[in-house]
Amino acid sequence: MSHRTVAVMQLRIFTEPQQGAYYDDLLRVARAAEDLGFDAFFRSDHYLKMGDVTGQPGPTDAWITLAGLARDTRTIRLGTLVTSMTFRWPGPLAVSVAQVDEMSGGRVELGLGAGWFENEHKAYGIPFPRSVAERFDRLEEQLEIITGLWATQESFSFPGRYYAIESSPGLPKPVQRPRPPIIIGGRGKQRTPSLAARFAAEYNMPFASIDDFSDQAKRVRTACEAIGRDPASMTFSAALVVCVGRDEAEFARRAATIGRKGDELRANGACGTIDEVVATLQKWDNAGAHRVYLQILDLSDLDHLQLIADAVCPAVA
Numbered sequence: 056m057s058h059r060t061v062a063v064m065q066l067r068i069f070t071e072p073q074q075g076a077y078y079d080d081l082l083r084v085a086r087a088a089e090d091l092g093f094d095a096f097f098r099s100d101h102y103l104k105m106g107d108v109t110g111q112p113g114p115t116d117a118w119i120t121l122a123g124l125a126r127d128t129r130t131i132r133l134g135t136l137v138t139s140m141t142f143r144w145p146g147p148l149a150v151s152v153a154q155v156d157e158m159s160g161g162r163v164e165l166g167l168g169a170g171w172f173e174n175e176h177k178a179y180g181i182p183f184p185r186s187v188a189e190r191f192d193r194l195e196e197q198l199e200i201i202t203g204l205w206a207t208q209e210s211f212s213f214p215g216r217y218y219a220i221e222s223s224p225g226l227p228k229p230v231q232r233p234r235p236p237i238i239i240g241g242r243g244k245q246r247t248p249s250l251a252a253r254f255a256a257e258y259n260m261p262f263a264s265i266d267d268f269s270d271q272a273k274r275v276r277t278a279c280e281a282i283g284r285d286p287a288s289m290t291f292s293a294a295l296v297v298c299v300g301r302d303e304a305e306f307a308r309r310a311a312t313i314g315r316k317g318d319e320l321r322a323n324g325a326c327g328t329i330d331e332v333v334a335t336l337q338k339w340d341n342a343g344a345h346r347v348y349l350q351i352l353d354l355s356d357l358d359h360l361q362l363i364a365d366a367v368c369p370a371v372a
Contacts, residue, residue, distance in 0.1 A: 064297035064340050064371040065094040067359070069136055069294055073101040073114050078123060080354045081115070085124050087129060087357050091364035095132035095164070096124065097348060100139055103175035107314065118151045122219045125159035133159060136259065136294060136348060137166030137240060140193055141176065141183060145200040146216055153205065153229040165201075166238035166259070169194040191246045193217050197253045197369035198237070205234040219227035238292075242267070244274060251289070252278035257346070261294035262323065265342045269295055272343055293339055296324035299332050299362055309359065313352040325349060329362075340371070 068088040072081055085096040100117035100151035104110030117135050124133050134154075138148070156163040169190040170176075176183035184190050196215040203211045205223035229235050239251040248271070251258045258275045260268045268291075276286035298313065298320050300306025306327055310317050320326035325335045325347070339347060353359065 056090055060088065064336060064344075065346040066363070066368055066371065067095040067097055067132075067346065067348045068093050069097045069099075069350045070354060071099045071101070071350065071352065072120070072211065073099060073104050073110065074106075074108050074352070075104070075111050076115065076354055077112055078115060078120060082127055083121060083357065084130065084351065084354050084360070085128055085133075087360050089128050092368065093131065093360075093364070094346075095134060096128070097134045097136045097164075097166070100135045100137065100144075100166075101172065101175060102179050102181075103172065105110060105172075117285075118148075121160060122151075122155050123161070125155050127322055128159075130162070132162045132164060134164030134236075134238065135166045136261070137168040137238060139170035139172075140167055140197045141170035141181060141190070145197040146204065146220060146223065148197070149201045149204040150227065152201075152235060153227045156231055156235050157227065161235075163231070163279040164236045164238060164257075166240065167194065167198065167201075168239070170371065191243070191250075195246075195250060198250060202234060202237070202254060205229055211289060240294075242271065244271075247271075248274040248278035251275050252282055255289065257290040257292055259292045259294060259348070260344075261348070262296070263293070265338055268339075268344060269342050283300040290346055291343050292348065294348040294350060295335075295339075295343040296326065297300070297322060297332070297349035297351065297359075297363065298324065299359065299367060301362065301366075301370075302328060309356065311354070312329055312356070321329075329366045329370075332367055336367070336371050 088096045102114045105122050121133050152165050173183050196218050200213050204225040210222045211225045213220040236256035237254050238257040238259050239255040241247045260271055272291050279286040310320055325332045
């Protein structure tokens with residue numbers, strides 16, 4: 056059966072290592088994604104499992120992982136979807152991202168968010184501001200500082216309410232100039248679009264309906280226009296669970312392996328047979344999401360990546 060062709064779309068591989076993975080598991084997936092021609096390999100930044108999984112062998116640190124992958128891969132882009140600003144101070148984070156960018160030869164992207172999962176903060180002794188407004192205030196200051204440190208040619212100071220920077224040399228500098236792409240995502244109707252317009256190369260909305268994505272994308276475009284930025288300079292992306300089968304039996308087997316029901320997957324992700332997945336991606340493309348992060352939940356199933364590369368990617372490229 057021939058598969059319908061949609062407009063050009065970038066497909067990226069997105070993993071959730073807190074659900075249970077060693078570094079070598081992530082490296083196998085990243086190298087497979089690279090060899091198969093996917094645009095990027097991304098990982099979440101979490102320290103606690105979610106849902107009914109063991110989480111064994113335990114969490115891995117996102118930026119340590121990316122540092123390893125920077126040296127163990129060659130061409131694929133690398134990033135987080137997304138780093139929680141509560142986990143790191145902005146100065147050291149700017150240093151880490153710049154260093155990994157150098158280690159990778161300029162292949163890093165920084166997804167940065169306000170944080171939301173209070174239990175993982177409790178589990179690892181990380182302070183968690185319960186006020187959403189404070190978390191967004193802190194996120195805004197972190198974005199000001201990180202971009203300021205990367206941009207400064209002499210020294211950088213920032214008298215923030217939460218983070219104060221005094222006469223920093225703003226070193227090291229990332230390889231990518233003016234800076235690595237910053238990704239901001241989420242569902243907030245005011246602060247999120249405003250921060251994306253000011254700081255982000257990409258706006259991402261994960262695990263949402265097409266209608267909600269479209270509404271939020273309009274808010275981001277409006278926020279861009281309000282500050283004189285061309286909305287066309289913003290990349291709009293979505294994140295979707297992916298589960299593909301050559302036929303219904305193969306799809307059902309993969310769905311059972313990740314502990315999900317087929318109807319739920321079809322309703323909320325890029326899931327089903329090849330034609331169904333291509334049709335779903337066409338809907339997202341029509342809604343303006345020209346980049347999609349495909350969330351891979353079974354890291355051992357490299358044949359799944361091969362199938363997507365062989366049957367889905369050609370239909371959207």
